[in-house]
Amino acid sequence: MVFCRRGGPRAPAGLPVAMGAAGAVPPAADKKGLGIVTTASSADHPTRRDFLFVATGAAAVVGAAATVWPFIDQMNPDAATIAAGAPIEVDLTPIAEGQDIKVFWRGKPIYISHRTKKQIEEARSVPLSSLPDPQTDEARVKSGHDQWLVVIGICTHLGCIPIAHEGNYDGFFCPCHGSQYDTSGRIRQGPAPANLAVPPYQFVSDTKIQIG
Numbered sequence: 001m002v003f004c005r006r007g008g009p010r011a012p013a014g015l016p017v018a019m020g021a022a023g024a025v026p027p028a029a030d031k032k033g034l035g036i037v038t039t040a041s042s043a044d045h046p047t048r049r050d051f052l053f054v055a056t057g058a059a060a061v062v063g064a065a066a067t068v069w070p071f072i073d074q075m076n077p078d079a080a081t082i083a084a085g086a087p088i089e090v091d092l093t094p095i096a097e098g099q100d101i102k103v104f105w106r107g108k109p110i111y112i113s114h115r116t117k118k119q120i121e122e123a124r125s126v127p128l129s130s131l132p133d134p135q136t137d138e139a140r141v142k143s144g145h146d147q148w149l150v151v152i153g154i155c156t157h158l159g160c161i162p163i164a165h166e167g168n169y170d171g172f173f174c175p176c177h178g179s180q181y182d183t184s185g186r187i188r189q190g191p192a193p194a195n196l197a198v199p200p201y202q203f204v205s206d207t208k209i210q211i212g
């Protein structure tokens, strides 16, 4: 419930706190100093008293959040850590040749493609001069693990999520405006100006990568 120290009618029920009209404080709430925040109308001419009340309300909110957070944090530490950007490990064993999977790292979709020999050959037979954003396939994968392509699944045009194994190049197709990427995630056609980005990652074993 929202009250204002400066008198006047109570805020109409349902109004957001910041938009409420000035209102009177019931004696009980006033004594305890609880729930006191200023409103949009009283903030037009703030006084030192108003500032103190706002500061009190803000401190109460921060205090409550600080109290609640440790409980949330204890309930789900892994999710919190991952959301904060911690590296993730991905087991590649279940991904058959010719398949792609999508995982999330730092809230971004990451495509991991287990490329076939044919897909690798196609990516490597393209003249660099024909690419809008020239980059060799070798530079986009890890040496000795050429069958694995790992890219951030965000179109470099306006940020849509492309679809794997679609389009003219058997790579990625963005349905938003028709950008097409090849089996190396390089832009080949459409308005996207750059290749799909490769996230930081490394092989921690022959069948496992760590992203981040």
Ligand code: FES
Pocket: 155, 156, 157, 158, 159, 160, 174, 175, 176, 177, 178, 179, 190, 191, 192
């Ligand atoms: S966002 Fe992908 S083509 Fe426009």
